[in-house]
Amino acid sequence: MSDIIKHGTLHTDDWTVVRVVEGEDLAALELPAGRVIVPLALWLARRDSLLAGAEAGVVGVWLAGTEDPATLAGDLLRLQLIAVDFPKFADGRGYSIATLLRARFGYAGELRAIGDVLRDQFFFYTRCGFDSLQPKEGKYSRAQLEAALASLKDFSEPYQGAVDRAEPLFRRQTRKEAA
Amino acid sequence: MYQYDEYDQRIVDERVAQFRDQTRRYLAGELSEDEFRPLRLQNGLYIQRHAPMLRIAVPYGNLRAKQVRMLAHIARTYDRGYGHFTTRQNLQFNWPKLEDVPEILAQLATVQMHAIQTSGNCIRNVTSDPFAGVAGDEQIDPRPWCEIVRQWSTFHPEFAYLPRKFKIAVNGATDDRAVIQVHDIGLDLKRDASGNIGFRVLVGGGLGRTPILGEEIAAFVPWQDILSYCEAVLRVYNLHGRRDNAYKARIKILVKALGIDAFRAQVEAEFAHLKGGPATLTEAEVARVARHFVDPVRETLPAENAAYAAQLAGNKAFAAWARRNVRAHKFAGYASVVLSLKQTGIAPGDITADQLDHVADLAERYSFGEVRVTHEQNLVLADVRQSELFAVWESARDAGLATPNIGLLTDIIACPGGDFCALANAKSIPIANAIQARFDDLDYLHDIGEIEINISGCMNACGHHHVGHIGVLGVDKNGEEWYQVTVGGDQGNDTALGKVIGPSFAAAEMPDVVSSLIRTYTEHRHPDERFIDTVRRVGVEPFKTRVYAEREQRKQAHV
Ligand code: SF4
Numbered sequence: 022m023s024d025i026i027k028h029g030t031l032h033t034d035d036w037t038v039v040r041v042v043e044g045e046d047l048a049a050l051e052l053p054a055g056r057v058i059v060p061l062a063l064w065l066a067r068r069d070s071l072l073a074g075a076e077a078g079v080v081g082v083w084l085a086g087t088e089d090p091a092t093l094a095g096d097l098l099r100l101q102l103i104a105v106d107f108p109k110f111a112d113g114r115g116y117s118i119a120t121l122l123r124a125r126f127g128y129a130g131e132l133r134a135i136g137d138v139l140r141d142q143f144f145f146y147t148r149c150g151f152d153s154l155q156p157k158e159g160k161y162s163r164a165q166l167e168a169a170l171a172s173l174k175d176f177s178e179p180y181q182g183a184v185d186r187a188e189p190l191f192r193r194q195t196r197k198e199a200a
Numbered sequence: 201m202y203q204y205d206e207y208d209q210r211i212v213d214e215r216v217a218q219f220r221d222q223t224r225r226y227l228a229g230e231l232s233e234d235e236f237r238p239l240r241l242q243n244g245l246y247i248q249r250h251a252p253m254l255r256i257a258v259p260y261g262n263l264r265a266k267q268v269r270m271l272a273h274i275a276r277t278y279d280r281g282y283g284h285f286t287t288r289q290n291l292q293f294n295w296p297k298l299e300d301v302p303e304i305l306a307q308l309a310t311v312q313m314h315a316i317q318t319s320g321n322c323i324r325n326v327t328s329d330p331f332a333g334v335a336g337d338e339q340i341d342p343r344p345w346c347e348i349v350r351q352w353s354t355f356h357p358e359f360a361y362l363p364r365k366f367k368i369a370v371n372g373a374t375d376d377r378a379v380i381q382v383h384d385i386g387l388d389l390k391r392d393a394s395g396n397i398g399f400r401v402l403v404g405g406g407l408g409r410t411p412i413l414g415e416e417i418a419a420f421v422p423w424q425d426i427l428s429y430c431e432a433v434l435r436v437y438n439l440h441g442r443r444d445n446a447y448k449a450r451i452k453i454l455v456k457a458l459g460i461d462a463f464r465a466q467v468e469a470e471f472a473h474l475k476g477g478p479a480t481l482t483e484a485e486v487a488r489v490a491r492h493f494v495d496p497v498r499e500t501l502p503a504e505n506a507a508y509a510a511q512l513a514g515n516k517a518f519a520a521w522a523r524r525n526v527r528a529h530k531f532a533g534y535a536s537v538v539l540s541l542k543q544t545g546i547a548p549g550d551i552t553a554d555q556l557d558h559v560a561d562l563a564e565r566y567s568f569g570e571v572r573v574t575h576e577q578n579l580v581l582a583d584v585r586q587s588e589l590f591a592v593w594e595s596a597r598d599a600g601l602a603t604p605n606i607g608l609l610t611d612i613i614a615c616p617g618g619d620f621c622a623l624a625n626a627k628s629i630p631i632a633n634a635i636q637a638r639f640d641d642l643d644y645l646h647d648i649g650e651i652e653i654n655i656s657g658c659m660n661a662c663g664h665h666h667v668g669h670i671g672v673l674g675v676d677k678n679g680e681e682w683y684q685v686t687v688g689g690d691q692g693n694d695t696a697l698g699k700v701i702g703p704s705f706a707a708a709e710m711p712d713v714v715s716s717l718i719r720t721y722t723e724h725r726h727p728d729e730r731f732i733d734t735v736r737r738v739g740v741e742p743f744k745t746r747v748y749a750e751r752e753q754r755k756q757a758h759v
Contacts, residue, residue: 086443110235110361111238111321111361112361112443113321113358113360113361113362113438114443116357116358116359116360116361116438117358117435117438117439118439120358120435139235141231141235141239142360142361144355144357145355145357145358145360145361148357148358149358165230172218175214176211176218176355177210177214178207178210178211179211179355180352181351181353181354181356181357181427181479182477182478182479183356183357183358187478188478189352189427189478189479190207191482191484191485191488192478194207196205196207196485196488197205197488
């Protein structure tokens with residue numbers, strides 16, 4: 022069980038992120054009990070047997086920064102959870118991947134940021150379409166995470182459009198002419 | 201100049217609150233050094249050799265008098281009474297305390313200023329022509345477009361953690377004074393055959409360890425689409441730029457690796473999805489921003505002011521200053537004045553708090569209250585009546601701001617270098633000062649004519665050494681400070697990268713090296729030929745030969 026932020030509030034969550042080490046036999050790997058988020062390679066290798074789980078909301082898939090979200094384009098209606106991994110918080114590929122999943126491919130299910138997920142990036146994650154944020158186990162106490170909710174609202178009217186608000190400020194609000 | 205509305209102000213105020221909390225958490229040990237670093241960098245805060253350094257954004261080099269006074273106030277209150285203008289038109293303070301930075305940012309916010317994205321791996325402060333709006337060769341005013349790009353890039357959520365820093369420059373004149381060819385994206389304002397405004401887009405330029413000139417990725421992107429087009433470029437870069445090696449992470453390396461055609465194909469594929477989307481600019485928005493940059497109400501004046509002509513004829517020192525530091529203006533009877541921050545013995549680009557106040561006074565009195573920063577690290581009063589040039593000169597001279605050397609040898613561009621910068625291999629400022637001291641004879645300086653010497657303390661090339669007619673780069677040889685010299689670099693329409701002339705030099709040799717280069721030039725030049733043109737005509741060889749021959753003679757003389 023881990024504490025996550027979902028739709029702007031704290032939740033206790035029972036999904037397990039499955040990480041495989043290089044060279045591991047994906048076909049033979051035993052998945053933990055309960056709800057699992059599997060790496061893309063494992064999903065592709067065992068898609069037929071995992072599809073029912075995906076549709077039932079007990080199997081999700083996570084993408085690494087190097088992975089093309091288009092690979093999942095055909096499965097987006099079946100998957101109820103997709104995660105994007107941030108190996109380091111300063112590695113920003115996940116923001117583009119999330120944007121593509123939402124804005125280009127129309128993915129509407131849960132989109133979760135996993136890995137090195139820190140509160141000072143919460144605002145950017147949600148703008149790019151992540152609706153759940155899972156910091157590393159033990160990174161924040163529940164109280165710290167509670168306090169971190171404030172970071173979701175760092176800026177009230179951002180300039181540019183993004184997934185959360187597609188319209189840029191100049192379309193969203195009437196900006197007065199210079200006096 | 202652009203004035204904030206309630207939305208702009210709120211964003212800057214919210215940034216202050218955000219950074220105040222981040223600094224508090226860092227000082228309380230809740231944020232690690234690694235976690236805090238990109239946050240402070242995206243607020244312009246470096247940890248330097250002696251103290252933190254705070255880089256304040258001067259968007260495309262535009263300042264109002266009130267803002268200049270605030271910079272003076274901050275210099276006095278939180279620093280040691282001076283600041284440093286950079287080659288990216290920003291201002292740096294070298295001695296603020298980390299704990300004071302949130303308060304400094306709060307004070308800046310009261311005059312519509314900030315330090316947002318002046319460092320870090322994000323889209324940096326957009327730069328442009330310091331003579332925008334007043335230059336005779338301007339086709340389209342770049343400032344509204346700079347402001348539009350500034351707003352779009354501020355806290356862009358998708359591009360806050362790019363592989364590396366990302367710089368955009370905009371040019372709207374026949375002569376490119378924004379050096380767009382050495383930027384990650386260079387935007388060149390154009391009109392198509394039917395007179396519609398758009399941009400020729402260059403991509404993949406940059407100095408640093410691997411200097412590369414940008415290549416054309418699009419011949420004409422209509423203005424409506426420019427943000428979508430930039431978004432496409434940035435997305436391809438964000439997803440595919442290298443993140444394994446900081447030296448190979450700039451977009452120029454990706455463009456080179458793929459080739460411009462393959463890179464263009466990827467951008468076009470992305471752009472096809474974005475074109476026509478919500479980022480498409482509207483006429484209303486462009487008009488809203490452009491209204492901040494309409495011409496001030498100027499008087500109708502004769503093209504030549506008789507009193508000014510008489511002052512020029514009657515005062516040699518004034519005439520010398522006017523010749524170098526006054527530029528023609530598109531409007532009859534007006535001129536632009538360059539205030540030199542290149543007094544011999546002062547670090548290039550440095551300015552004291554008192555001088556800042558003085559500049560603010562000059563701007564208010566003579567130039568519609570505005571000041572521009574040039575990437576050559578000088579200041580500009582863009583809009584001065586010819587009849588008032590003499591008064592401006594006298595006043596600027598009293599404040600040490602009227603060295604008549606703009607474009608001359610002593611108008612040296614130099615980064616802060618080893619005196620301040622933690623990344624430096626070698627010092628830059630003492631080299632600049634030693635060269636200035638060698639060439640302090642004004643008549644000789646004028647005889648040498650236009651020449652640019654650019655000095656960087658390391659490969660990061662903040663002093664733009666590659667594009668200096670003479671470039672000087674600090675290198676480390678077994679823990680000692682040495683200097684590599686290039687010749688033949690240039691900026692503007694003929695941007696070129698200089699060629700290394702040979703083995704590097706000790707600091708003490710540098711004035712002699714420059715003397716040798718200048719002697720070679722004066723010997724080979726045709727009448728009225730600039731240094732760089734002589735280099736182009738005769739090649740680097742004679743310069744190189746003479747520099748090392750004279751170096752050998754000096755050595756012999758010593759034994
Ligand atoms: S060029 Fe190097 S030494 Fe000079 S300011 Fe930049 S990083 Fe520092």
